[in-house]
Amino acid sequence: MTTSIAEKVPVTVLTGFLGSGKTTLLNRILTEQHGLRIAVIENEFGEIGIDDALVIDAEEEVFEMNNGCICCTVRGDLIRILGTLMRRKDKFDHILIETTGLADPAPVAQTFFMDDEIGSQLRLDGIITLVDAAHLLQHLDEEKSEGVENEALEQIAFADRIVLNKTDLVDTEQLAEVRRRISEINRLADVHETVQAKVDLGAVLDVGGFDLSRALDLDxxxxxxxxxxxxxxxxxxxxxxxxxxxxxxxxxxxxxxxxxxxxxxxxxxxxxxxxxxxxxxxxxxxxxxxxxxxxxxxxxxxxxxxxxxxxxxxxxxxxxxxxxxxxxxxxxxx
Amino acid sequence: MALGPLIGQRPEPLPPDLVDRLRRWVRTCLGLGEEDTVTVTQLTCREAGCAPVETVLAVLTPGAPVHRTIHRPADEVSLADVRSAFATATPVEALRSAP
The missing domain is CATH 3.30.1220.10 (CobW-like, C-terminal domain)
Incomplete structure (x- = not known):
């Protein structure tokens, strides 16, 4: 029997360029009193427990699957870790996956489409991208060699919600330009302006970005x-x-x-x-x-x-x- | 009027016991252990010449991943189908020693 959407454990993907404030936001999520038991999968630490949270180390294993009709990439490490977490899912209310600053969000998202065990028990709630207001334009305009992806661009393109951080480091004009550039790339994502990643956690942990019942909430x-x-x-x-x-x-x-x-x-x-x-x-x-x-x-x-x-x-x-x-x-x- | 699913559309996730069974068969055929990551996915395909629903079985071993598509719904896949699909796949010893 598959699990109903309401019973599936929500999964948030937290992405963003180096220096965008991801670690600050992650620390807030791990330490604030929000009443949720959260498992965090990330690339930086070994496995440690922080109060009700569990932090698990992941090594990015990207696999390309091309079966003729469908070509996609998936993260083998996530399938393995999420499988382990599902066996103890009564202990968690939410799972958060932090990607490295250089990660492509696509394999993470596609992992939820390409494994039916994950699809039956977990639901991808949203992709949150943190952006450094002071350095975004520089990252977006960075010249890349042919065939090399601009990760900052892709992370914005994939986002359901964008946390535009460090807005205190730019003037009004520059902030408006940053917002305009974000909007050019991604018209669907809500943008939340913050200083020190102080965003309402409800806006980060309950997005419904992949929820078909909310697919029509188009601005x-x-x-x-x-x-x-x-x-x-x-x-x-x-x-x-x-x-x-x-x-x-x-x-x-x-x-x-x-x-x-x-x-x-x-x-x-x-x-x-x-x-x-x-x-x-x-x-x-x-x-x-x-x-x-x-x-x-x-x-x-x-x-x-x-x-x-x-x-x-x-x-x-x-x-x-x-x-x-x-x-x-x-x-x-x- | 009954409408078929659109191309590429993922059907409802498979029941866990069916996923477990298919995963166990893949592990048996390739001599894999519980630590090896095996994924099971059912996809809708509308390409000419393809079956409308196909089952993708993948072993995500770093350095030597292998996947096979069986052109029938997951609940119709037999052990013989899995064995035949992976007949040409590298056995586990070679997978583990692959760079």
């Missing part, structure tokens, strides 16, 4: 176009239009899109109106993997498709044309 700004474009290799593309989609065309288009661009599409989220389906179809994905389910019935509401893609080298016009091409033929008048 209306997701559709806005970027006015002052930098070298936008990683961007958000929001698409919205009314009408019903044909399931076969949609499957064909999604198959081609994920096969050709799955590596470049970091995250996707949205709601679709599918002909023959009285309910909204809600989905969210990481690269080529995604979860989808039938949500609330449309009832009398207008059937509107709303989708956001976050990724590298996204072609807005092609994405919109492709999705619009899935519209079902008009129903002939009776």
């Amino acid at each position: 209306p700004a997701f559709l806005e176009d970027t006015e002052h474009q930098h070298d936008l290799t990683v961007t958000s593309v929001g698409i919205e239009f009314a009408g019903e989609l044909d399931i076969e065309r949609l499957n064909e288009w999604l198959g081609e899109l994920l096969s050709a661009k799955g590596v470049d599409i970091f995250r996707s989220k949205g709601i679709l109106a599918v002909r023959g389906m009285p309910e909204r179809y809600v989905f969210q994905g990481v690269h080529m993997l995604f979860d989808g389910t039938q949500g609330e019935p449309w009832g009398e509401a207008e059937r509107v498709n709303r989708v956001v893609f976050i990724g590298r080298h996204l072609d807005r016009a092609a994405l919109e044309a492709g999705l619009r091409g899935c519209l079902a033929a008009p129903v002939p008048a009776a």
Whole structure:
């Protein structure tokens, strides 16, 4: 028997560049009186117990799995550690995974899609990215050799929530610029400004970033176009239009899109109106993997498709044309 | 109107006893111990020529990972399927000595 969503232990992924304040936030989570028993998986220490928490050392083992239809990367060390924690899960209310400053968040997120034991007992609650307001622009603009990823960029792109830390070290103008650059990359993430990582822990530990019932909480700004474009290799593309989609065309288009661009599409989220389906179809994905389910019935509401893609080298016009091409033929008048 | 799942969509997670059984079979076929990480995943596939639901079994041994796809739902996978899928895989002794 699988565990219901409410009973699954939530897992938070804490990521961020070196010096962004991750350790400060982690120490707060470990020492504040929040009443939660938290297990922390991280790369720095050996296994130690701090009050009700357990800190476990992890060594990043990334495996690529390509089975023809789906290509993804997973973290073998996490599968092993989470498996051990699940055997004692009555002792924990929450699991927190801290990644190194140079880690790619994708293998961590995809691990939750690619192991059914983990998927049946744990739920990925959200990816939290800490950002150093004083140094973010420098990290984003850093020239990388061909084929080398800009980790700061990817960590922002993957985030459900961004803690914009050290805001006391920048002036108003610079802060506005930092916020604008973040928004160019990721339109879905909420941004919380902080000093010394003093963010409400509820905003970090209860995000619901991968919760399909919250997949529709899209900020209306997701559709806005970027006015002052930098070298936008990683961007958000929001698409919205009314009408019903044909399931076969949609499957064909999604198959081609994920096969050709799955590596470049970091995250996707949205709601679709599918002909023959009285309910909204809600989905969210990481690269080529995604979860989808039938949500609330449309009832009398207008059937509107709303989708956001976050990724590298996204072609807005092609994405919109492709999705619009899935519209079902008009129903002939009776 | 019944609608099939979309391409790439992950079906509901498998029941733990089914995951345990498949994992045990993989361990048996490759002579693995409890310390070896074995994952079991059921995926929806809509590519032409592919089965609609497939089961991916993976052994994540550092230096020598191996995974196999069996083109049928997890609850229809037999020990013979697993044995056949991993027939060409490296046995555990070689996995452990791999760089």
